[in-house]
Amino acid sequence: MNQKRTFFTVLVLMALIGILTAVLRHTISGTPFFPGQSTSVWLVEARVDFEATGGPVTASLSLPGLKTPGFALYEEQAASPGYGFSILEENDNRRAEWTKREATGEQSLYYSAHLVESDQDNSSDVGKPAGENRNVAWEAAQELAAKEVLDRARETSSSPQSLTRELIKLLNSPASNQNTALLRSDNVDQAELVMNLLGREGIATRSVMGLYLEDARRRQTLTPMIEIHTGREWLLVNPQTGEVGIPANLLLWHRGGVSVLDVSGGGKSQVAFSMIKQTVPAAQLAKAQNSGSIFSRLGVHGLPIEEQSMFKFLLLLPLGAAVVVFMRVMIGLKTSGTFMPILIALAFLQTSLVPGLISFISVVAMGLALRSYLSRLNLLLVARIATLIVLVIFIISALSIIGYHLGYSTGMTITFFPMIIIAWTIERMSILWEEEGSQEVLIQGGGSLVVAVLAYLIMQTQLLNHLTFNFPELNLVLLALILAMGQYTGYKLTELRRFRAMDEL
Amino acid sequence: MSKRWVSLRRLRQLGMLGMNCRNVDFINRYNDRKLFPLVDNKLKTKLLAQEYDVPTPSLRCVVREQHEISHIERQLADMDSFALKPAKGSGGKGIVVVIGRKGDDFVRSSGALLSLADIRRHMSNILAGLYSLGGASDVAIVEDLVAFDDCFSGYSYEGVPDIRIIVFQGYPVMAMLRLATHASDGKANLHQGAVGVGLSLDDGRCLNAVQFSKSVKTHPDTERSLSDIQVPGWRDILVLAAQCCDMTGLGYIGTDLVLDKALGPQLLELNARPGLSIQVANGRGLLPRLRHIEGLTGRRRLSPEQRVDYCMRHFVAVGGQSQPGIL
Known part of the structure; x- marks a missing residue:
């Protein structure tokens, strides 16, 4: 009794560990419990080109923060043969730095980042950190013009952001007056001009470089933007349109006064961006996001893709095994060969159900017909089974070829059936036929097929497929279940029928 | 009902x-x-029973190797009735009961006739493990038929x-x-x-x-x-x-x-x-x-x-x- 209790305690513990690990994996790595959830991933590549002059080269490129409004960075790489590469972080700024002792001629350096759209708060950081309150010395004429423009804008506004908006509206208005024309003539860059004007109003501003993300664009450049401080928070403003707030597809690449790209030891430097949008299942994303965590090491995802696809099948086997145990222990269905149904079910996974069933039944039926002839030949058992294997291969090849010529490509998938197992099944069934009659063959063959179909239906369920592959620890629960069924001493369902004569007494 | x-x-x-x-x-x-x-x-059961003096139908011969089958008729010559069994058979599988002779043929309990070739093939099947659990190789035993x-x-x-x-x-x-x-x-x-x-x-x-x-x-x-x-x-x-x-x-x-x-x-x-x-x-x-x-x-x-x-x-x-x- 005591032993039994320990056994069941261990089972419960096992199941709990499995479930807890799965929940932990879910919360920590974000692997979803349900399949089919996908997220957009942007692959952005920055290409730095310059001409090296022959001496030591240091190229430094500003990088987006790990978390920028609307996006989260989860993977970055640099490809630059021959260069030393590192990512430097100071304060809020991250910079990629490529270094080389000696370089001449055209140089191309690549940096690529995977960014996920995230729904983090879209506002810039609160507070009043490193911004600048520009105080430019204006020329007398410009001073006057700036004052005029600002006065007009101030009249129709109430807050820093509305002032900015009005200011940009004035600067953009097609009926531009002398004042705006005068201001423009000197400051070509509108962002600079707006910042200078706002500085004169005592409003803190920062310059920002943003990148508009559009699918499959190449040779894009950064768009200058400004941020203004409203007294409580920083707001992003588009200096061209006066729009306030961060557009959904804008990636804030660079912030602050430092230059985006610095190259020493080279000239004609420029940076260009290309980007592509991918829709990645959330599961795959979680995998990449946590490539360093313990869960990814305990998971299957760390393996090469080829091995992974094999594991996908392997991890399904426990499900099939559980079905077989259930059907035999609890229901009491007879099958020919204990685990043959799982192998058939695995084959069904490749062929899909109906073609699989048809081809399996036809192969076995033909095999049985041929086997009945073999029994007259008086062969040794091993030779007979070997003959059967060869015959099964003939049958399968013939069916594939005929199927192909008739235009059914499904005929080809017949090769997924485990031939040796089929040969043995045919042999067993033929013996069964001779000894116990056709009825027993139908019972056991039918039982095997029922179990196989059931195992197939369970194994091909999207959800279970997803769970066993992404949460291998859930197999512990399955194991506990199988062990518990192994201790079941109650009646089988079929025994209620088998002992039916007991009711008459 | x-x-x-x-x-x-x-x-x-x-x-x-x-x-x-x-x-x-x-x-x-x-x-x-x-x-x-x-x-x-x-076979083991039978030998064990003999050791313990538990009565059991006496063992006439054991066929262990394929080559012994080719001259099995010499062994069977003086037996009119016998039971041929696989040593590891289960559920009565592979048991042939011969109750007499009819010319060169053997008469089964069901009245069906078996030729010597049938007997040989059956023995060969037994040795190959056709009737044993898991197809393990087996031996054939021939024992006295019980006069029930x-x-x-x-x-x-x-x-x-x-x-x-x-x-x-x-x-x-x-x-x-x-x-x-x-x-x-x-x-x-x-x-x-x-x-x-x-x-x-x-x-x-x-x-x-x-x-x-x-x-x-x-x-x-x-x-x-x-x-x-x-x-x-x-x-x-x-x-x-x-x-x-x-x-x-x-x-x-x-x-x-x-x-x-x-x-x-x-x-x-x-x-x-x-x-x-x-x-x-x-x-x-x-x-x-x-x-x-x-x-x-x-x-x-x-x-x-x-x-x-x-x-x-x-x-x-x-x-x-x-x-x-x-x-």
């Missing part, structure tokens, strides 16, 4: 032993795996009636007589269509009879009334069965015995995984008796005879009806 299903409650009430329970609580617990070969291999006792004449069709007794911890707990029928092709296996006759443990009287899980009153082929059956020399039979437990060391076995006209009860074979149909034939479950034996103290001190006497006293059935309080 025969129902298609029996309720769970009824099974529990009768103390029916289910397959899962048998495997987990009795076979796994009382039968040591390493002793299984003693009963799974009929006349007391069963008219009760068995084309085959030897045998007595199956479940022995638990050395105590015979349930018995049944298995009668071959035309449907069972001379075999004594219930699932193949043999008639199972439950026997009362105190005197070997018929309690109830079933075929294909249905109650029968007469033998389907010979029409003889089954309720008249009373096995002679009942106590000796039970003692022989009880000895088999001491001989093998297995705690839960099915013993298959036959009654020879001249030699009395003979051990035919043992089974470490005896079937459950004996309960249907007896109209009662095994569990109450098994649990009763489990609860006995000092059960190992008793001799086979004492154990048999205990069972004959305690496991008395009244008329095939199961009544509360009676094991």
Whole structure:
């Protein structure tokens, strides 16, 4: 009794560990419990080109923060043969730095980042950190013009952001007056001009470089933007349109006064961006996001893709095994060969159900017909089974070829059936036929097929497929279940029928 | 009116032993795996029985190698009747009973003729492991045919009636007589269509009879009334069965015995995984008796005879009806 209790305690513990690990994996790595959830991933590549002059080269490129409004960075790489590469972080700024002792001629350096759209708060950081309150010395004429423009804008506004908006509206208005024309003539860059004007109003501003993300664009450049401080928070403003707030597809690449790209030891430097949008299942994303965590090491995802696809099948086997145990222990269905149904079910996974069933039944039926002839030949058992294997291969090849010529490509998938197992099944069934009659063959063959179909239906369920592959620890629960069924001493369902004569007494 | 299903409650009430329970609580617990070969291999059982002086049909020859088959006719020359069996066969598979000769051919119990080539092919199949569990290679044994006792004449069709007794911890707990029928092709296996006759443990009287899980009153082929059956020399039979437990060391076995006209009860074979149909034939479950034996103290001190006497006293059935309080 005591032993039994320990056994069941261990089972419960096992199941709990499995479930807890799965929940932990879910919360920590974000692997979803349900399949089919996908997220957009942007692959952005920055290409730095310059001409090296022959001496030591240091190229430094500003990088987006790990978390920028609307996006989260989860993977970055640099490809630059021959260069030393590192990512430097100071304060809020991250910079990629490529270094080389000696370089001449055209140089191309690549940096690529995977960014996920995230729904983090879209506002810039609160507070009043490193911004600048520009105080430019204006020329007398410009001073006057700036004052005029600002006065007009101030009249129709109430807050820093509305002032900015009005200011940009004035600067953009097609009926531009002398004042705006005068201001423009000197400051070509509108962002600079707006910042200078706002500085004169005592409003803190920062310059920002943003990148508009559009699918499959190449040779894009950064768009200058400004941020203004409203007294409580920083707001992003588009200096061209006066729009306030961060557009959904804008990636804030660079912030602050430092230059985006610095190259020493080279000239004609420029940076260009290309980007592509991918829709990645959330599961795959979680995998990449946590490539360093313990869960990814305990998971299957760390393996090469080829091995992974094999594991996908392997991890399904426990499900099939559980079905077989259930059907035999609890229901009491007879099958020919204990685990043959799982192998058939695995084959069904490749062929899909109906073609699989048809081809399996036809192969076995033909095999049985041929086997009945073999029994007259008086062969040794091993030779007979070997003959059967060869015959099964003939049958399968013939069916594939005929199927192909008739235009059914499904005929080809017949090769997924485990031939040796089929040969043995045919042999067993033929013996069964001779000894116990056709009825027993139908019972056991039918039982095997029922179990196989059931195992197939369970194994091909999207959800279970997803769970066993992404949460291998859930197999512990399955194991506990199988062990518990192994201790079941109650009646089988079929025994209620088998002992039916007991009711008459 | 025969129902298609029996309720769970009824099974529990009768103390029916289910397959899962048998495997987990009795076979796994009382039968040591390493002793299984003693009963799974009929040759070993036979040699063991000879050592313990347990009567068994005498062994005529053993065919171990393929090449011995080619001159098997010399071995069979002086035998008119014999039984050819695979040593590791299960469920009566692969057993050929030859009852006489007709020219060069052998006459099977069913009346069918077998040529020498058929015999050879059958032996070759046996050696290759066709009838053994898992297809392991096997040996063929040829033994004397039992001249079965006349007391069963008219009760068995084309085959030897045998007595199956479940022995638990050395105590015979349930018995049944298995009668071959035309449907069972001379075999004594219930699932193949043999008639199972439950026997009362105190005197070997018929309690109830079933075929294909249905109650029968007469033998389907010979029409003889089954309720008249009373096995002679009942106590000796039970003692022989009880000895088999001491001989093998297995705690839960099915013993298959036959009654020879001249030699009395003979051990035919043992089974470490005896079937459950004996309960249907007896109209009662095994569990109450098994649990009763489990609860006995000092059960190992008793001799086979004492154990048999205990069972004959305690496991008395009244008329095939199961009544509360009676094991």
